[in-house]
Amino acid sequence: MEFLLASAIGTLTAAGVYMTLRARTFPVIIGLALLSYAVNLFLFAMGRLVVDKPPIIHPLATTYTDPLPQALVLTAIVISFGMTALIVVLALRSFLETGSDNVAMREMNEGANIESRGGEASR
Structure with missing residues (x-):
C-alpha cells in the first residue's frame, strides 16, 4: 500500500512538473493543480492517519489521531482553489x-513591441 501511495x-508530481513546463497556459494550470494534489497526498501520508480514533486528547482515549495533517490539507485545498x-x-x-x-509567442510579441517603440523614440 505504501508503494502504491x-x-x-x-x-x-512528474505529470505536474511536465505540464507546468509546457508553452501554453492551460497545461500550466493543470500542472499546478496536479502538483497541489501531490502535495495534499504527501501531507496525508506523512500525517499517519489512524482510523476510528478521536482527534482530540481525551482522558479515556488510549490513542488518538493527529488533526494537524487534516487541517493543513483542508487549508491547502481552499488556497489552491482560490x-x-x-x-x-x-x-x-x-x-x-x-x-x-x-x-513563447507572447514573449516574442512583447520583444517586438519594445524594439518598435525604441526605434521610433530614437529617431
Whole structure:
C-alpha cells in the first residue's frame, strides 16, 4: 500500500512538473493543480492517519489521531482553489489581450513591441 501511495505521489508530481513546463497556459494550470494534489497526498501520508480514533486528547482515549495533517490539507485545498481561479482569470485576460495562449509567442510579441517603440523614440 505504501508503494502504491508513493507511486501515485511521484506520478502526480512528474505529470505536474511536465505540464507546468509546457508553452501554453492551460497545461500550466493543470500542472499546478496536479502538483497541489501531490502535495495534499504527501501531507496525508506523512500525517499517519489512524482510523476510528478521536482527534482530540481525551482522558479515556488510549490513542488518538493527529488533526494537524487534516487541517493543513483542508487549508491547502481552499488556497489552491482560490489560486487556480486567479490563474484562470489571468490566463483568460492574457488570451483576450494577445489573442494567443502560447507563452513563447507572447514573449516574442512583447520583444517586438519594445524594439518598435525604441526605434521610433530614437529617431
